[in-house]
Each structure stands twice: as structure tokens, then as C-alpha cells.
Amino acid sequence: MGWNTTAIFAADWTTDRLLELAPDDVRARPTGRLVGLDEAGSAFPGGRLYLREHAGWSQLWDPDLRVMPFSPDPGRDGLAAPGTRVLGVIFGSVSSTYGFWYVDDGKLVRQIVFQEGEPVQDDGDPLPVESQVEIPQWGPDEDFVFAVIGAVTGYRPDDEPRYAVYEVD
Template identity: 85%
Template sequence: MGWNTTAIFAAGWTTDRLLELAPDDLRHRPTGELVGLDEAGAAFPGGRLYVREDAGWAQLWDPELRVMPFAPEPGRDGLAAPGTRVLGVIFASVSSTYGFWYVEDGKLVRQIVFQDGEPVQDDGEPLPVESGIEFPEWGPDEDFVFAVIRAVTGFEPDDEPRYAVHEVD
């Protein structure tokens, strides 16, 4: 499966607080349905956001890339507040774009985005996990992003139905 999604992980946040990062014109409502990660990371059936809380981290997955997880500006959305730990990732297999940004104690400590195997954004010192990842010949892919997610959040992907579905209007 090719992954095409953005995801934001925020330590100590609730999913409701994380959903506030959605653009103002992106109205959403919970359906009461729970799905697995394969669906939360896929753009079908469309018109949905997916949220989960796990081990102290709230997660927001957006397979239509409407909630972009780029480094915050100071004071914006509370992402750059002291004490905040946030990891934002992008998987875009169609455009071969993979990357992440990581905020610790309200400051951007690392941001790297690859497109077609080449870095197009590279700020901050590499995280320790980055030195242990061997890229395939075509460059970084989903394995790279999931390795960073595991190292920063402790999250282990599974496909248990644990992602709450929010339909988007």
C-alpha cells in the first residue's frame, strides 16, 4: 500500500485539542466508528480525519493532506509553547515525498523532507534514529517515517480498530 497522509502526534494533548489544528473551514464531526491504521492512512473513502490517543500522545491522521504538519510559528496554535512536544509527519508516495518536523519544549529541533529521494528541507541536527536507517536505492520511504515515529513517540503501528473517524464537511 502506498501511504498518502499527514499525521501529527502531540504529547500530553487530547484529540479534541489536536483537532483544533484543522483549518477553520474544515468542519468535522465524530461518527462513532473506529477503524485501523490502514484506513486512517488511506484517502479512501475520503472526507475523513482520524484521531487516537495512545501512551500519552494524541494523534491526528489526515489522508487528504488538509492538516499540514509543518513547523509552527512561535505562539501559533500552542505548538510552540514551552513544554510542548509535537511530531508532524508526511507520507506522500504519489509524489515520493516523506519527512517530519519535531518540536521539543516548544522549539523546532529537527525538520527534514525528502522529495524523489533528495532533501528539500533540512534544518536542525539529525535525531539519533536517523543514523540507523538504511535507505533503499530510491531514497527515504514509509519505513523511514515510521522509524522516526517509533523513536520519538514509542508508537508501534498496528491495524487494530483504534482510530476514531471524523467526517469532514
């Protein structure tokens, strides 16, 4: 499966608070359905957001890339408030774009984005996990991003998580 999605993980936030990060023109309504990560990380069928709370972290997955975790202003929507811990990631298998940004205690600590294996944005000191991941010759990929997610949040994609499906108008 090709991963094409953004995701935001926020410690001690509710999924409702994460939904507030969506642009004003995005209206999301719960469908009552639960799905696995394969659907939450895929752009098919589209027009949906996927949310989950687990182990103190809320998650918002957006395969249509409406809710972008990379912001020129990390202070938006309370992300720079003291005590805030947020990890935003992007998976773009079609464009070979992978990366993350990490806010700890309200400060942007690390941001790195790779496109076609080359860093196009690189701010802050690398997290220890970055040197522990074996990078294929073509550059960072899904395994790199999932390793960062696991190191920061404790999340593992093989946990068989269930995501609440929200339809987007």
C-alpha cells in the first residue's frame, strides 16, 4: 500500500480539539464507523478524516491533506502553549515526500522533510531515533516516519488500532 496522508499526534488533547486544527471550510461529522490504519492512511475513498485517542495521545489522520501538520507558524491554535507536545507527520509515497515536525513544551524542537530522498527542510537537532533507523538507498520512507512516531508517542502501527471515521463536507 502507498502511504499518502498527514497525521497529527497531540499529547493530552481530545480529538475534538484536534479537529479545530482543520481549516474553517472543513466540516467533519462522525459516521459511527471504525476502520483500521490501512484505510486511515489511504486517500481512498476520500473526503474523510480519521481520529483516535490512545495512551494519552489523540491522532488525526487526513489522507486528503487538508489539515497540514507543517505550519510556518507553530504557534497557531495553541501549539506553542507551554506543556504542549505535538508530532505532525507527512507520508507521500507518490511524491516520495516524508517528514515530521515535533513541538515539545510548546517549542518547535525538530522539523525535517525529505523529498525524493533529499532533505528540503531541516531545522533543529536530530532526535535520537533518526540515527537508529536504517535508511534505504532511496532515502527515508514510511519506516522512518513510523519509527519517529513510535519513539515520540509509543505508538506502533501493528497495534491494530481502530479509527473513528468522519465525513468531510
